[in-house]
Amino acid sequence: xxxxxxxxxxxxxxxxxxxxxxxxxxxxxxxxxxxxxxxxxxxxxxxxxxxxxxxxxxxxxxxxxxxxxxxxxxxxxxxxxxxxxxxxxxxxxxxxxxxxxxxxxxxxxxxxxxxxxxxxxxxxxxxxxxxxxxxxxxxxxxxxxxxxxxxxxxxxxxxxxxxxxxxxxxxxxxxxxxxxxxxxxxxxxxxxxxxxxxxxxxxxxxxxxxxxxxxxxxxxxxxxxxxxxxxxxxxxxxxxxxxxxxxxxxxxxxxxxxxxxxxxxxxxxxxxxxxxxxxxxxxxxxxxxxxxxxxxxxxxxxxxxxxxxxxxxxxxxxxxxxxxxxxxxxxxxxxxxxxxxxxxxxxxxxxxxxxxxxxxxxxxxxxxxxxxxxxxxxxxxxxxxxxxxxxxxxxxxxxxxxxxxxxxxxxxxxxxxxxxxxxxxxxxxxx
Amino acid sequence: xxxxxxxxxxxxxxxxxxxxxxxxxxxxxxxxxxxxxxxxxxxxxxxxxxxxxxxxxxxxxxxxxxxxxxxxxxxxxxxxxxxxxxxxxxxxxxxxxxxxxxxxxxxxxxxxxxxxxxxxxxxxxxxxxxxxxxxxxxxxxxxxxxxxxxxxxxxxxxxxxxxxxxxxxxxxxxxxxxxxxxxxxxxxxxxxxxxxxxxxxxxxxxxxxxxxxxxxxxxxxxxxxxxxxxxxxxxxxxxxxxxxxxxxxxxxxxxxxxxxxxxxxxxxxxxxxxxxxxxxxxxxxxxxxxxxxxxxxxxxxxxxxxxxxxxxxxxxxxxxxxxxxxxxxxxxxxxxxxxxxxxxxxxxxxxxxxxxxxxxxxxxxxxxxxxxxxxxxxxxxxxxxxxxxxxxxxxxxxxxxxxxxxxxxxxxxxxxxxxxxxxxxxxxxxx
Numbered sequence: 001x002x003x004x005x006x007x008x009x010x011x012x013x014x015x016x017x018x019x020x021x022x023x024x025x026x027x028x029x030x031x032x033x034x035x036x037x038x039x040x041x042x043x044x045x046x047x048x049x050x051x052x053x054x055x056x057x058x059x060x061x062x063x064x065x066x067x068x069x070x071x072x073x074x075x076x077x078x079x080x081x082x083x084x085x086x087x088x089x090x091x092x093x094x095x096x097x098x099x100x101x102x103x104x105x106x107x108x109x110x111x112x113x114x115x116x117x118x119x120x121x122x123x124x125x126x127x128x129x130x131x132x133x134x135x136x137x138x139x140x141x142x143x144x145x146x147x148x149x150x151x152x153x154x155x156x157x158x159x160x161x162x163x164x165x166x167x168x169x170x171x172x173x174x175x176x177x178x179x180x181x182x183x184x185x186x187x188x189x190x191x192x193x194x195x196x197x198x199x200x201x202x203x204x205x206x207x208x209x210x211x212x213x214x215x216x217x218x219x220x221x222x223x224x225x226x227x228x229x230x231x232x233x234x235x236x237x238x239x240x241x242x243x244x245x246x247x248x249x250x251x252x253x254x255x256x257x258x259x260x261x262x263x264x265x266x267x268x269x270x271x272x273x274x275x276x277x278x279x280x281x282x283x284x285x286x287x288x289x290x291x292x293x294x295x296x297x298x299x300x301x302x303x304x305x306x307x308x309x310x311x312x313x314x315x316x317x318x319x320x321x322x323x324x325x326x327x328x329x330x331x332x333x334x335x336x337x338x339x340x341x342x343x344x345x346x347x348x349x350x351x352x353x354x355x356x357x358x359x360x361x362x363x364x365x366x367x368x369x370x371x372x373x374x375x376x377x378x379x380x381x382x383x384x385x386x387x388x389x390x391x392x393x394x395x396x397x398x399x400x401x402x403x404x405x406x407x408x409x410x411x412x413x414x415x416x417x418x419x420x421x422x423x424x425x426x427x428x429x430x431x
Numbered sequence: 432x433x434x435x436x437x438x439x440x441x442x443x444x445x446x447x448x449x450x451x452x453x454x455x456x457x458x459x460x461x462x463x464x465x466x467x468x469x470x471x472x473x474x475x476x477x478x479x480x481x482x483x484x485x486x487x488x489x490x491x492x493x494x495x496x497x498x499x500x501x502x503x504x505x506x507x508x509x510x511x512x513x514x515x516x517x518x519x520x521x522x523x524x525x526x527x528x529x530x531x532x533x534x535x536x537x538x539x540x541x542x543x544x545x546x547x548x549x550x551x552x553x554x555x556x557x558x559x560x561x562x563x564x565x566x567x568x569x570x571x572x573x574x575x576x577x578x579x580x581x582x583x584x585x586x587x588x589x590x591x592x593x594x595x596x597x598x599x600x601x602x603x604x605x606x607x608x609x610x611x612x613x614x615x616x617x618x619x620x621x622x623x624x625x626x627x628x629x630x631x632x633x634x635x636x637x638x639x640x641x642x643x644x645x646x647x648x649x650x651x652x653x654x655x656x657x658x659x660x661x662x663x664x665x666x667x668x669x670x671x672x673x674x675x676x677x678x679x680x681x682x683x684x685x686x687x688x689x690x691x692x693x694x695x696x697x698x699x700x701x702x703x704x705x706x707x708x709x710x711x712x713x714x715x716x717x718x719x720x721x722x723x724x725x726x727x728x729x730x731x732x733x734x735x736x737x738x739x740x741x742x743x744x745x746x747x748x749x750x751x752x753x754x755x756x757x758x759x760x761x762x763x764x765x766x767x768x769x770x771x772x773x774x775x776x777x778x779x780x781x782x783x784x785x786x787x788x789x790x791x792x793x794x795x796x797x798x799x800x801x802x803x804x805x806x807x808x809x810x811x812x813x814x815x816x817x818x819x820x821x822x823x824x825x826x827x828x829x830x831x832x833x834x835x836x837x838x839x840x841x842x843x844x845x846x847x848x849x850x851x852x853x854x855x856x857x858x859x860x861x862x
Contacts, residue, residue: 049649057503059490072488148662153615184584184628185635187618189667191657197615200651204616218480220631226622231579236620238667 005139005228005246009132010175012250013162019127023253025389027127028416029396030091033260034101035412036400038084039431040332042067046086046196050079050203063110068430073110073210077160080106080429081206085152085199087332092267093258094363094384096137096155097145100130100258103156103205108163111210112422115167119415122422125166127255129209133159134254136227141240145190149237153188153201158227160209168217176224181212183226183233257386260396263329265313268297271365272316273329275381279369281324283348288370289324291316295356302354309335320367321348331402404431436570436659436677440563441606443681444593450558454684456820458558459847460827461522464691465532466843467831469515470862471763473498477517477627481510481634494541499861504541504641508591511537511860512637516583516630518763523698524689525794525815527568527586528576531561531689534587534636539594542641543853546598550846553853556597558686560640564590565685567658572671576621580668584619584632589658591640599648604655612643612653614664688817691827694760696744699728702796703747704760706812710800712755714779719801720755722747726787733785740766751798752779762833835862 019027041047047066054071061070066083070076084090085102093100104126112122137155145151161182165175185208188201216222227233234241263273272291281289293316303315312318312335319329325344327334339345360366363383370376387395400409408428415425450458472478478497485502492501497514501507515521516533524531535557543553568586576582592613596606616639619632647653657663665672694704703722712720724747734746743749743766750760756775758765770776791797794814801807818826831840839859846856 046651049646049651052649053645057490057505059488059503072490074488148667150615180622181628181631184581184620184623184632185618187616189615189657189662189664191611191654191660191662191664192615193654195654196651197612197653197657200612200646200653201615214484215480215631218483220477220480221626222628222631223622223624223626226620226628229622231620231622233620233622236579236669 006176006179006224008246008249009135009162010172010179013128013132013166014170014172014175017124017128017250020253020256022256022389023127025393026256026258027123029260029393030101030258031105031123031126031416032400032409032412033091033396034084034105035428036403036409037087037089038066038080039408039429040089040403041083041086042431044083044086046199047083050082054079062114064113064426064429066429066431073114073214074207076110077106077210078203078207080110080203082199082203085202087264088198089261089264091258091260093134093255095254095257096134096151097142098133098137098151098156099202100133100156100159100255102202103152103209104129104133104159104163106203106206107160107209108167109422109426111164111167111213113426117167117422119420119422119425121167123416125163128166129159129163130255131249131253132162135245135249138254139239139242139245140234140237141242143240144238147238148190150188150190150192150201153205154186154237156202156205157186157208158182160206161212164210164213165216168213170213170217174216177216177220177222178213180224180226181216181220181222182208184222185212186233259383260392260399262395262399263319264332264335265319265329266301268293268301269316269319271363271381271383272367273319273323274383275365275367275379276320276323278379278381279367279377281369283324283344285371285373286324286348286351286369287372289320289352290355290368291320291352292355292357292360292366292368294360294362294364295358296362298356305349307340308337309339312340316354317349317352318345320352321345324348328402330399437607437610437655439677439680440566440593440610441603444559444563444597445601445603445606448555448559448681451684451687453687453820454558456824457687457689458554460691460824461532461689462536462554462557462847463831463840463843464522464827465515465536466859467834467840468518468520469497469511470839470860471520471834472514472517473862475514475517477630478514481513485510493545495544495857495860497860497862504545504645505638507541508537508641509634509638511541511634513630513634516633518695519629520692520695522689522691524565524686526685526688527565527582528573529564529568529582529587530633531564531587531590531686533633534583534640535560535564535590535594537634537637538591538640539598540853540857542595542598542644544857548598548853550851550853550856552598554847556594559597560590560594561686562680562684563593566676566680569685570670570673570676571665571668572673574671575669578669579621581619581621581623581632584636585617585668587633587636588617588639589613591637592643593640595641595644596647599644601644601648605647607655608647608651608653609644611655611657612647612651613639614657615653616643617664690814690817691823691830693826693830694750695763695766696750696760697732699724699732700747700750702794702812702814703798704750704754705814706796706798706810707751707754709810709812710798710808712800714755714775716802716804717755717779717782717800718803720751720783721786721799722751722783723786723788723791723797725791725793725795726789727793729787736780738771739768740770743771747785748780748783749776751783752776755779759833761830
């Protein structure tokens with residue numbers, strides 16, 4: 001029905017919300033994770049370009065950039081969205097088919113900083129926005145992604161807009177205009193994968209959200225049916241209009257099942273690495289190790305004998321050997337060229353085979369280990385299996401400490417758990 | 432072929448161009464027209480919102496806003512694109528299915544002002560950009576528009592980007608990246624028609640162009656095949672990939688056939704008003720006047736007895752009566768509420784009938800006049816008929832003088848014809 005989806009989303013976005021304790025904790029974990037990958041990515045080439053543009057533009061000191069400096073919220077959202085996705089090490093929601101945090105947190109944090117809200121208000125707005133972006137992603141469906149749209153950017157823009165709008169205290173009618181106006185501004189193609197355009201897509205979503213919400217707060221009138229009405233975003237952008245997408249909105253929280261990345265390499269390798277953790281691999285015991293994976297990954301991340309750190313990020317044999325000899329694959333600095341010249345890695349690689357197995361899904365991998373003592377073990381891992389919260393908390397915090405150091409990670413954790421003012425949290429982006 | 436369209440456009444956009452004298456003159460006319468409608472629209476509600484946002488952001492004084500103030504180029508392009516389309520009184524290119532000037536001039540002028548180029552360089556870049564936006568519009572085709580995309584915004588973004596890139600002196604390889612990056616940023620839906628979202632779409636195109644060109648100039652790497660390659664903008668956005676779209680690019684200039692609006696009312700009324708000019712209507716002579724028009728317009732602009740100036744803009748009977756009694760329908764201030772209460776207009780309206788005629792195209796209208804002396808005349812006008820240049824020049828200049836006063840219009844005309852520095856021309860935007 002025309003406007004029904006928008007109306008439901010707008011009521012949710014502007015109303016009181018009662019998140020589950022799991023959703024609240026996962027939001028805190030994602031905020032810490034987002035801060036960590038953003039700070040770690042602040043010197044990437046694409047980050048430098050965005051920071052330079054921001055510096056040349058200048059303007060009101062409304063919100064902090066990763067790497068320091070304060071600029072207007074629209075620019076902060078554009079730059080921080082791009083910077084935090086530069087390493088492609090941020091969280092993923094498989095049903096959304098996208099990365100919720102890098103679209104929504106840059107918008108929420110920038111607007112919260114300008115509005116000088118509490119950390120709690122920022123987190124609540126971000127959770128609301130991420131829930132909306134996942135629901136819009138579900139509503140658009142897999143076909144939207146398959147045809148070429150980057151859900152992180154397209155569905156993400158709606159989440160970013162709603163988060164920013166909530167911090168501007170917009171009512172449900174204004175939220176309808178926010179959603180309608182986002183429909184004409186949201187964009188982003190998968191064709192940019194492998195280029196600086198991919199992280200930029202996240203920045204576009206964040207910046208769109210801030211701009212659109214700010215315009216509506218100033219009285220801008222859009223077509224409130226431009227998401228799900230005739231000739232709306234769903235119709236023009238190959239959306240499935242999946243009716244179940246909004247099921248139980250406000251009572252169940254799809255964001256709870258967001259997945260964090262714990263390895264600084266291609267996502268296609270993560271299931272095998274998680275299986276390796278469960279196997280408790282140690283190099284001296286390995287006689288033969290076989291990794292089975294979905295056929296799709298064979299052309300993506302199955303480099304046989306890479307000789308650069310970048311190549312290693314796309315090589316089953318290399319990352320499994322690295323893990324077995326004791327490299328921490330969560331650390332960015334594990335992936336340097338030297339690792340490919342490490343004789344322990346090179347020796348072990350020859351004992352590892354990779355096989356395509358079309359009975360597996362894209363998120364599954366099976367490792368079969370033949371030990372020197374003749375024992376045989378097999379472990380299967382599916383990234384879709386949601387990690388128990390205590391383990392998730394421990395690993396996200398460990399990852400953050402690896403990326404940005406113990407002091408900043410712990411300071412961020414206390415602020416996110418303990419409350420306080422968002423300006424103090426934003427100051428951590430200075431690095 | 433993959434990349435072929437982009438390659439051809441990029442070579443054209445970065446290379447030497449030799450415009451026809453007609454294309455050069457029409458560019459000057461469109462620049463004057465754009466300045467006039469932008470200045471005339473600077474106090475519209477949507478303009479006030481964008482100007483307020485720009486004032487709150489502040490930043491480097493790079494480019495002048497309609498209504499005064501200098502801001503960074505991205506913001507100037509966003510605001511000036513929106514402001515210049517606020518009245519919907521700017522030029523139209525029927526084959527492009529869009530409004531080339533409001534997407535491209537804001538980008539070209541802002542970047543030219545920041546770069547302190549000559550007026551001639553700004554005009555050359557704008558013409559190059561508008562030619563590209565029309566060619567991309569042709570390449571995307573009518574289906575792209577029919578499904579719901581607003582070509583002014585989508586195809587327009589490519590033109591704006593190329594114009595800005597030319598002023599940054601990008602080479603053909605960089606232009607490929609400009610086009611590829613635009614593919615992930617360009618957006619705009621027809622669903623916004625009738626709201627502030629429509630003029631905003633023009634601002635989005637202009638702002639996208641400036642941002643993308645600036646990023647590429649700073650070293651940004653995108654997918655250069657993201658317009659016409661696999662999963663590119665054409666494939667995702669229902670493009671026809673019409674092969675003839677680039678025919679004779681650089682030798683023939685599609686921009687020559689851009690059409691200017693000479694009546695400050697709904698476009699559906701223009702063919703009838705042009706026919707009325709040819710009939711030389713005078714109220715005392717009219718016994719009965721019949722207007723025949725494409726059936727589509729009957730639900731758009733056939734209000735029978737409006738009582739507001741806004742209503743008059745959507746009423747065949749009212750505008751034809753206004754013309755016959757001597758109102759100048761080119762003037763904005765002709766369309767006030769008083770005109771609907773003018774007894775001469777009310778009396779004459781009763782002698783005017785409007786009929787749908789499905790043998791006519793959307794750009795055609797036929798007037799049949801029965802005079803009091805019994806004489807009968809019939810005139811048909813088609814807006815697709817390109818007006819002879821001397822008449823076009825006279826009418827554009829007259830329209831500009833009506834909108835912004837003789838002094839500013841003449842100053843603008845001299846600068847556009849005579850050359851000089853773009854900073855002087857930009858100063859006219861102060862109003």
